[in-house]
Amino acid sequence: MSRESEAFSRELRQIGLLKGLPPQRLDELAGHCAWRHYEAGQTLVTRESADHDLHLIVAGRVRVTSYSSAGRETSFRDLRAGECYGEVSALDGLPRSAHVVGLEPGLIASLPQPRFRELLQAEWTVNERVLLRLSALVRSLTDRVLDLSTLGVQQRICRELLRLARRQADGSWRIDPAPPHADLASAVSTYREQVTRELSALVRAGLLVKDGKGMKVVDIERLESRSMEARG
Amino acid sequence: MSRESEAFSRELRQIGLLKGLPPQRLDELAGHCAWRHYEAGQTLVTRESADHDLHLIVAGRVRVTSYSSAGRETSFRDLRAGECYGEVSALDGLPRSAHVVGLEPGLIASLPQPRFRELLQAEWTVNERVLLRLSALVRSLTDRVLDLSTLGVQQRICRELLRLARRQADGSWRIDPAPPHADLASAVSTYREQVTRELSALVRAGLLVKDGKGMKVVDIERLESRSMEARG
Structure with a gap:
């Protein structure tokens, strides 16, 4: 050999x-x-x-x-x-x-x-x-079909942000690095423009702030409750 | 034994x-x-x-x-x-x-x-x-995620009707029996009311007619082209 x-x-x-x-x-x-x-x-x-x-x-x-x-x-x-x-x-x-x-x-x-x-x-x-x-692929695709069937775009973006957020040593939550808007759009099956619009809304509402190459999740509870709101 | x-x-x-x-x-x-x-x-x-x-x-x-x-x-x-x-x-x-x-x-x-x-x-x-x-389940769920991500409700309903239509001996196309609106809604991930609305629109447009317990597809080509129209 x-x-x-x-x-x-x-x-x-x-x-x-x-x-x-x-x-x-x-x-x-x-x-x-x-x-x-x-x-x-x-x-x-x-x-x-x-x-x-x-x-x-x-x-x-x-x-x-x-x-x-x-x-x-x-x-x-x-x-x-x-x-x-x-x-x-x-x-x-x-x-x-x-x-x-x-x-x-x-x-x-x-x-x-x-x-x-x-x-x-x-x-x-x-x-x-x-x-x-x-089997795991079947389960995750089934979940995704159900998300797409029952959640609005706003909820799906919030859920994806929650999935990406990591708890820091000081107890705060960060997303590092912040994903490109096009990647986020693709992950939740929507258009880039809609992601940009929704992220701006989350910043204005005081749930997110940009921070260097990442994003800081200022209010994880409100992000969670927004991800569970009924479809618009 | x-x-x-x-x-x-x-x-x-x-x-x-x-x-x-x-x-x-x-x-x-x-x-x-x-x-x-x-x-x-x-x-x-x-x-x-x-x-x-x-x-x-x-x-x-x-x-x-x-x-x-x-x-x-x-x-x-x-x-x-x-x-x-x-x-x-x-x-x-x-x-x-x-x-x-x-x-x-x-x-x-x-x-x-x-x-x-x-x-x-x-x-x-x-x-x-x-x-x-x-593997087949993974492929069909992937297709469904993509349909939900890229097609509007109208297109999805048309695609589901095409999937259910059977060619008859005389060359015409029928859906037998006509599925309950709630079943159709569930199959394409929308609300029953939207299915009812869209089916009425297809009847008014002369693509479908009710016929006994089934439905006759009057114009299969137009149903196909409607299923492929860009998302609204």
Whole structure:
């Protein structure tokens, strides 16, 4: 085994899906993977991608943007080193439902579909993690459908801000860094202009203040109660 | 083996998830299941249900209504004999995310969680069907999030009507029976009043006519183009 493949095999130990696999299995997988470095801004998967590989993020961070069969887009989630993407296409062999772009330079290991299927059959722990991951996705998408069905835009923006806010050592709450308005719009399925308007309203109402690169949540209770107000 | 358990084992052959399993496996599963008859209108699963069983619909039809962790509800899908429900809780052991009610009298076989997990490990075909089913759910929920994010109510109602319309032998299109307005509202995440208003508008515009218990789609092309109009 070359020094390079030893290094690759070691990298795979950090992937959540593969944790605890025997070393010889990791060596084998490292050999089956295609390895490639990527840059920030580089497109990693498009709807036209012909492969059905499972992609393992060995280093860096990527953004997964999903779209429907009719081509409509909405940003979904950022993934970091240790996570993976592409499992749905790797399972059902249908076209990609996501567009993936690098957010910072990194390294991807791509496991071809037949090898992924062999792995699921050979290693119950991996299979079980995939089942649980899909279950979690079903739950979070269901929640999102329900949010979109039952909450107004104002409530959804407040909920997203609450999700991003972190409690500081002094007991105050901050969002650091403040997300670009376009990202926030995409996360709650609305237009950037509406996010800008709503954030200004929250600042005017004394719930939020801009503070350097972040935002300070001045009144977390009022933000919470605003997130639960009945749909307008 | 009693005559009753033979009959139960035979019933399980009709369940999509279990198709093609060896007879001795079906006998074993039939013995592990709890069997119960249900009536139309009977609640089969509530959010408080303590079990994490996988439920197999042997006869009849049920309605699955999902709700979020915050308790918001929306109707999701009707399932018929041969289908199953409850797989997400049976996999992750978390509380039920759906409420299930019988639509017509039927029979349910409930497989306890530990037996379901054994089955997944023992029978790759069943495991693979569960993986594909969850993948399909992820895709359809993603589509629904995107519809809700990018389409107005009018477009969503038109899309739902197109989904329900069936081509007749004479080339015309019908929806039979016409769904109750409340069901349609729930399917596209809006209020009943809005569905009533929009259906009246479609009738006035000459796209739909009421016809007995159903509806006739007079102009399928115009219904399609209306479903694709930009959001208002």
